[in-house]
Amino acid sequence: MTAAAPKPALPGSLNANRLLSQWIGFDKSGRVSIRPGKVEIGQGIVTALAQIAADELDVAFERIDMQPATTATSPNEGVTSGSRSVTESGMALRHACAAARQIFLSVTAQRTGVPLDRIEVVDGRFIGPSGEIGSYWADADTGLLACEAPAKVKIKSAAERSIAGTTVARIDLPDKVFGLPRFIHDLRLPGMIFARVVRPATRGARLVEAPEAPAGCSLVIDGNFVAVAADTEATADAAATKLAARIRWDERDTLPEQTEMRAFLRASPAEKLTLADQPGRAAPTQTLRTQFYRPYLSHASIGVCCAVARFADDRLEVWSHSQSIFLLRKDLARVLGLPIEAVTVHHREGAGCYGHNGADDVALDASLVARAHPGSPVRLQWSRADELGWSPFSSAMLVEIEAGVDAKGDLVDWKHEVFSNGHLLRPGNFDSPSLLAAAELATPFEAPIAQNPPLASGGGADRNAFPIYRTGGLTLDIHRLLDMPIRVSSLRGLGAMVNVLAIEATMDELAATAGRDPVEYRLTHLDDQRAKDVIEAVVAMAGPRPAAPPDGYGRGLAFARYKGTSAYCAVVAEIEAEEQVRVRRLWIAADAGEVINPEGAAHQIEGGAVQACSFALKEAVTFDRRGITSNAWETYQILRFEDVPQVMTQLLPRPDLPPVGVGECATGPTVAAIANAIHDALGVRPRTMPFTADNLSLDMGNAP
């Protein structure tokens, strides 16, 4: 017996989902269905994918109907995360659509005898030398796409594209501006009942006694999982509030001291991974040691997590704003003891989530209530306190750098050490389901400890820990905590935010110590021309410092190539530091290769930068020994309109280079540029996020 020849590699997610009809469908009425497995999370990906498809098929953009992903029929594209959607889904669709075009044209050529190179595609119609000879619509029902994508396909060159690469308005925005039902929260099904969960009073609390169900409500209790359901949302809400006041929990201290987090991160049992161990190129004449701390951060979505679930005839159907519907399906099936085929998860849009928030957890909450109410669709929505108190956070992190330089100040050695929990707790990745309520049940599943995604996918705590600079030697140690007192998972950029802050603030300090210009210093240590280009571009954008800067004025620059493989991004931040630090202006230059939707990409970069200002200046999850105390907007503050800086963005034109995502590239450089600007203004090196007055005085006191 001989093994079958391995199939040729296809681009992106097409490699694992090779059937063309799974991605593309034509309708006799002249519509095109495009069915990606990636999902809209407010980043505009659905619009960018539609552009790619329309361009490669040669149909008008308006003919494309983007279908929401569902485990029932969509290609399994894993997780919508890590700025990988254009690469994985976009390049799959580009290839699939080019293949579809080629197949339809070949059939038309054979049928009519018109040579292939004499057929032009005009908005889906096939035009030969003497007029129309066919169309996608005419052959819509002929099953031409019921085949695997061929490996060899002619893809358009950059110059041949007319839709991808241009600014197109977001497909989803009109519904959101006119208030039309589009979000998961707006889904209503006949016979729907409304549910709320009553989470334990604090982390690790055990249920002692639950009161009777309030009138008109039913309780679902399974171990420490408590939920209440009613015919109306108002009744369920009121019942949840009443129950929360009366229910008795056995609480205990399970969380570390918030003020001792540095020591906690250093001392906790951890798995150590050495990613680099190259000796220095010379003995340093001077060594700089720096340490950076960032607290736990919340996704802090504006919408609360919500799901709809219906359980009937041993089948579960769920509507969810999860970023990973296939992985969610796996964990739901495991918790409910169902075969995976008995669970279907449909994606519906939620509020922006920036990573793994509670979207998956609430789907299990809804499913548990649905199982207790067979046949009825159950809509379960979290409260704001659930959202800010129980969604997975981004791990607190400690990064330490030891940089050795020679007499000129040039690097000879670099040691980078990270102490952090893992940054991946998404469902479906562990021996045991990772959904919140799975560990609360009477027969609990063991709660997994967050891992780091492999370096090949960009890593987690180690993301962007590899300096892009010529450092001489390089030692890189990652300590992944084996305890997880506070549940954490993926937030925009994962470990990149703190690693980039650490590297870029250290580079700035090294330049200053050597009496060198920070831009020259970086350029001297860079080999990558694209990196140099974005730095030079942002310096040109920002222009000279003002002749008479106001009091407290500071400017700082930072740069990173996201994940070491993705978009290049350089930022100049201009701040004013008085009682508090205010960011006034940001200039951003980025290189993301081919850009599908220039305005959309700029918007993603700007949004990431504004959010990074919020992370840098305002945000910290707070807790006592028992529970999260920052569970309202009063206690978890984010940046508001009056504090948002002006943002100027430039994307370098690289139409012939492979496209990469841009959603996360600005986060680290923005935080680091602000830190460097603070030093410029105040002379203090910020080491502790967020850069509040209190933390800055702490860092000033700790300065050597």
Next chain:
Amino acid sequence: MTAFYLNGTTVSVDLPADTPLLTAIRNELALFGSRFGCGAEQCGSCMMLIDGQAEFSCTRPLDSVAGRDVITVEGLGTPEHPHPLQQAFLAEQAGQCGYCLSGMLISAAALLSANPQPDEAEVRTALNRNLCRCGAHNRIVRAVLRAADQLRDTP
């Protein structure tokens, strides 16, 4: 039974008097444009115009609007007859996830009624109660200024 004007027509709702206005409008009247964000008047997703003022609706009891004039984002305009603010938000692509936009539009509408020619700082102050997490703030500000310009040019 509570009767009030909703987007220009009279409605009456048979719900307990203390039902939050937001819940009544979303669930009983099936207008989903106003969003639940916090239930504590801290984010602005639920804002409606009540007698012309931008007000939170998530904690506000239903009976407090008896006989009053309530406008939700659906009452500002429709795809066929958009409000200048809605046109401007689309022109500026002022939104990412879009969850906050109804509240933004309502706050902006109240601002433009009171101050038809706001400067940028006034727009930021007027929207400061409304939270956006995606970082679409500057585009939203530009959209409000664009709508103000349009209203001035087409009296």
